[in-house]
Amino acid sequence: MILLFCTFTMCYAYFYQGGGWNQNSQFDTVRALVERGTTEITAYAQNTGDVGILRGHVYSNKPPGLAFLGAPVYFAAYHLERGLGLDPSSVWQVTANAHLLTFCTSGLPGVLLVLLLYRHFRRQGATLREGLWLGAAFGVGSLALPFSGVMMNHLFNACLLFAAWSLLTRDTLSHRAALLAGLLSGMAIMTESLAAPAVALFLVYAALRRRQVFPMFLLGAALLTGGLLAHNYACFGSPFLNANSFQPNAFRSEGQLFGMLDWPQPVRLFWLTFHPFRGLFLCCPVLLVSFLSIRRSRPVWTLALEKSIPLAIVAYHFLFNMSFNGWTGGWSAGPRYLIPALPFWFSFALTGFRRFRLVTAGLATLSAVLMFSVSAVLVMVPGPGKGPPPFFSPVFFCVSQLIAGQVSISTDGVLGLAPEDQKWASYNLGEVMGLHGLASLIPIGLVLLAFVLLARRLTGEAAAPGRAVDGHLS
Numbered sequence: 118m119i120l121l122f123c124t125f126t127m128c129y130a131y132f133y134q135g136g137g138w139n140q141n142s143q144f145d146t147v148r149a150l151v152e153r154g155t156t157e158i159t160a161y162a163q164n165t166g167d168v169g170i171l172r173g174h175v176y177s178n179k180p181p182g183l184a185f186l187g188a189p190v191y192f193a194a195y196h197l198e199r200g201l202g203l204d205p206s207s208v209w210q211v212t213a214n215a216h217l218l219t220f221c222t223s224g225l226p227g228v229l230l231v232l233l234l235y236r237h238f239r240r241q242g243a244t245l246r247e248g249l250w251l252g253a254a255f256g257v258g259s260l261a262l263p264f265s266g267v268m269m270n271h272l273f274n275a276c277l278l279f280a281a282w283s284l285l286t287r288d289t290l291s292h293r294a295a296l297l298a299g300l301l302s303g304m305a306i307m308t309e310s311l312a313a314p315a316v317a318l319f320l321v322y323a324a325l326r327r328r329q330v331f332p333m334f335l336l337g338a339a340l341l342t343g344g345l346l347a348h349n350y351a352c353f354g355s356p357f358l359n360a361n362s363f364q365p366n367a368f369r370s371e372g373q374l375f376g377m378l379d380w381p382q383p384v385r386l387f388w389l390t391f392h393p394f395r396g397l398f399l400c401c402p403v404l405l406v407s408f409l410s411i412r413r414s415r416p417v418w419t420l421a422l423e424k425s426i427p428l429a430i431v432a433y434h435f436l437f438n439m440s441f442n443g444w445t446g447g448w449s450a451g452p453r454y455l456i457p458a459l460p461f462w463f464s465f466a467l468t469g470f471r472r473f474r475l476v477t478a479g480l481a482t483l484s485a486v487l488m489f490s491v492s493a494v495l496v497m498v499p500g501p502g503k504g505p506p507p508f509f510s511p512v513f514f515c516v517s518q519l520i521a522g523q524v525s526i527s528t529d530g531v532l533g534l535a536p537e538d539q540k541w542a543s544y545n546l547g548e549v550m551g552l553h554g555l556a557s558l559i560p561i562g563l564v565l566l567a568f569v570l571l572a573r574r575l576t577g578e579a580a581a582p583g584r585a586v587d588g589h590l591s
Contacts, residue, residue: 191214401484
């Protein structure tokens with residue numbers, strides 16, 4: 118656990134991907150909370166188009182959960198900087214604060230997600246070696262790596278949901294743990310409204326499997342969900358309205374539910390899985406290992422709740438993306454709206470890993486190369502926000518750029534304007550140390566090499582099994 122934590126803390130803090138409408142909108146809300154005591158971002162909104170406007174007041178069109186997480190961190194940084202005579206509104210200080218907040222709201226949740234998956238596999242009966250390598254494979258081979266450097270809510274939401282599910286499915290669940298699981302679930306809804314169906318499934322599970330502590334789980338979920346409804350009422354006049362209700366028409370489609378949702382389009386299932394533009398399994402081939410866990414099967418509806426609910430969460434996220442008018446995610450590498458479902462999908466990988474170790478090793482290595490390339494070069498690759506996908510691969514674009522020696526090529530700053538020296542809009546810590554180009558990746562390469570060597574030594578000394586439970590899909 119310590120090895121995984123230290124390694125992925127360094128990896129996920131190493132790359133800072135700069136700004137963009139989504140990130141800037143989140144950062145503006147954090148600044149508004151600390152500097153003005155409000156979630157209204159009118160004073161900062163010139164750097165973003167991800168807004169909702171009500172009676173001349175501008176708000177981020179993102180739920181406030183990530184901003185509430187980041188506000189205490191920014192509060193400490195803001196007042197420390199002022200105490201030291203620094204200007205928190207200067208370009209360089211804003212950029213440094215944005216990097217700090219990005220790690221705390223995206224990177225650190227990503228690290229915790231890796232640890233949660235490691236513990237999940239150990240509970241399934243994985244040996245120390247199996248749990249360590251599977252956790253690391255997800256950490257370097259999934260979209261968690263590139264998006265750990267982006268201030269968006271996807272990784273935080275994924276961490277909250279999977280943490281709540283991990284608590285609910287423990288062998289024994291105390292009242293305190295049930296309350297915590299409920300609070301995590303409520304925070305997931307406050308962070309991303311799309312988490313609500315997953316939390317509804319958790320409620321069903323708790324009612325059926327955890328009856329004695331169900332009221333505590335319900336209380337925790339209700340407290341923070343109620344907090345979101347109170348925020349909506351205070352800002353928009355109704356608990357059931359949010360900034361999306363007042364966002365620009367460019368985000369809306371005529372005749373669709375909420376201006377955004379249509380009937381699911383089956384062709385998008387291909388677009389989301391194997392198309393070069395947003396194909397999940399072309400971006401992150403290691404996720405195919407969960408398919409390798411499928412054995413001769415019984416009907417899906419006979420699966421235990423512990424397996425059917427994660428699968429339902431994965432299916433729901435695919436259905437949403439198949440229905441959503443902005444399914445491409447705009448500027449991005451990979452289908453970022455699927456990130457909250459990835460730990461639930463990868464949680465089935467143990468049996469596939471055991472049956473096809475060499476195949477898994479190859480897929481994990483390929484995934485690591487692809488995701489490392491995206492992290493080193495550019496996560497927010499320009500792309501359309503709607504419509505069919507172009508025949509273009511952002512991931513392989515990043516690979517080609519890395520081969521050409523290009524790193525940190527985004528020039529979008531968190532203030533909407535690039536810093537005086539545009540290369541510092543995005544960067545890696547190797548560049549901060551004075552290294553240039555591919556040489557700036559040497560420190561993080563050494564970290565990953567040290568992880569491999571230490572993991573091999575550690576798993577050679579101790580490979581004690583966890584609790585023996587069959588981990589195949591069906």
